Amino acid sequence: MPNDDVFLALANPVRRRLLELLADGPQTAGGLAGKFELSRPAVAEHLQVLRRNGLVRDEPIGRERYYHLTPEPLADVGDWLHPFERFWRDRLRILTDLIEEDPVHDTETATISVDQFIAAPPAKVWRALTTPELHARWWAPGDIAATLGHRFHLEMPGWGSIGCEVTEVEPERRFVYTFNENWKLTWRLVPEGGGTRLFLDHSGFDLDDHRGRDAFARMGPGWRDTVLPRLAGLVPQLPD
Numbered sequence: 001m002p003n004d005d006v007f008l009a010l011a012n013p014v015r016r017r018l019l020e021l022l023a024d025g026p027q028t029a030g031g032l033a034g035k036f037e038l039s040r041p042a043v044a045e046h047l048q049v050l051r052r053n054g055l056v057r058d059e060p061i062g063r064e065r066y067y068h069l070t071p072e073p074l075a076d077v078g079d080w081l082h083p084f085e086r087f088w089r090d091r092l093r094i095l096t097d098l099i100e101e102d103p104v105h106d107t108e109t110a111t112i113s114v115d116q117f118i119a120a121p122p123a124k125v126w127r128a129l130t131t132p133e134l135h136a137r138w139w140a141p142g143d144i145a146a147t148l149g150h151r152f153h154l155e156m157p158g159w160g161s162i163g164c165e166v167t168e169v170e171p172e173r174r175f176v177y178t179f180n181e182n183w184k185l186t187w188r189l190v191p192e193g194g195g196t197r198l199f200l201d202h203s204g205f206d207l208d209d210h211r212g213r214d215a216f217a218r219m220g221p222g223w224r225d226t227v228l229p230r231l232a233g234l235v236p237q238l239p240d
Helices: 004-010 013-022 029-033 040-052 072-101 122-130 132-138 210-237
Strands: 056-061 064-069 109-118 151-156 160-170 174-179 183-192 195-206
Touching: 004 013, 004 040, 013 029, 013 040, 013 056, 013 064, 029 040, 029 064, 040 056, 109 210, 122 132, 122 174, 122 183, 122 195, 122 210, 132 210, 195 210
Parallel strands: none
Antiparallel strands: 056 064, 109 195, 151 160, 160 174, 174 183, 183 195
């Protein structure tokens, strides 16, 4: 039976995804980190857990350190799981019969999650999120306001005027509003040292629709690489 620590290492979805990526060949920690919406130190910590449990090995090549998949512990897990395959096949056959008898379509939705450190206190970040003239400088013009139930519009290039409605307000902590008919933006502000860790969840992407999939693929990098860094550059310059 495999070591319990191997199962604990595999229980984390980030570590399972790292193993899937390494199955395609050796990669650097930086290359792997670029495929997650996590900080590089966080990905490096997951790699160290995998290394300690013998699931990966690292190899220094020049100035880089490459990680390789070590398949032996996974083979042990597969051998241990093999007797359960018949159990799951029977259960899946029953599930398939039920679905065919009463088909139900569930829309699969996805969420873009991004976090950005801003070298300014939450009060300044809150102003930039909720003041129309500041909001226009880092994202889009519109009559946004931190008032529960407030309906407003954001003027989005290529999209036009998008209707929004504020659904949650906790000053300097949490700001939530709908964005078009399906999406929701959830902003969370957490003090961190002398600054603020800003978390964004952009939810409601319909992955069963090609336009939803395209928007999901396009807007993740847009938030992470352009919009939130622009906000992080603006806020520290604002007057107290």
